[in-house]
């Protein structure tokens with residue numbers, strides 16, 4: 001007597017297959033790639049933050065390796081506030097079981113106390129305000145249109161993926177308003193989150209492009225053309241224009257990131273945001289191994305674990321708490 005499996009084993013050479021990785025679903029693969037893309041774009045761009053494209057050309061030719069340095073004098077593979085604030089937010093979401101404004105504010109406050117390598121002015125000012133008032137919502141201000149809330153928004157995109165859009169919008173604003181209570185920042189953050197969710201759901205580039213076009217219709221300041229937006233500042237509009245141009249003009253993870261960081265300016269943040277979108281678009285296989293190898297090991301592990309945890313949370317369909 002033999003069972004069918006035994007027959008196959010006798011008659012055909014056994015091919016041993018490695019166990020499938022835990023991120024075998026395309027959606028989880030893209031979620032992890034988005035988180036790693038955020039960190040890699042941050043680490044790659046930090047070397048050239050505040051440089052002009054000309055200065056970058058003069059110093060690096062084309063900047064394409066994670067070399068550290070820059071004005072923060074980083075070790076290669078070290079990330080900055082873009083990634084560490086996203087990780088602080090992601091940990092708070094996982095601990096709360098949803099997106100809670102107070103939990104996010106407390107997490108950002110703890111992050112600031114731990115003396116991060118850099119911190120934006122608006123973030124610092126409104127976290128100091130939170131310490132005084134205990135209110136996790138900054139006063140609305142037309143001047144707070146920096147990119148500090150959108151750079152850290154990825155955990156919300158993952159935690160709310162597959163949920164009704166109104167939950168996503170509610171959660172986006174809860175986390176953003178801790179430091180940036182501004183209409184332009186809100187519109188950009190929500191657009192990015194919906195773009196990531198579209199890509200995770202397997203929608204094509206046309207659907208994602210429609211999100212960018214809708215943002216420009218809603219706020220014409222966001223319109224972008226083919227004239228390269230170089231040296232983008234921390235103003236959320238310039239950040240988004242540069243990211244959109246690089247993202248839609250390239251067709252690989254690597255090309256997208258090299259395009260965006262060589263524009264200089266706020267290159268760690270534009271790199272982080274473009275990396276998040278490119279990871280969600282192209283998936284893990286597309287990320288150059290040489291960049292993954294250099295990325296700080298603990299950061300890499302935290303990104304992978306949080307992405308998996310946040311997708312699991314989304315699948316449990318726990319609504320936004322705040």
Ligand SMILES: [Mg+2]
Pocket residue numbers: 080081082118268269
């Ligand atoms: Mg930064």
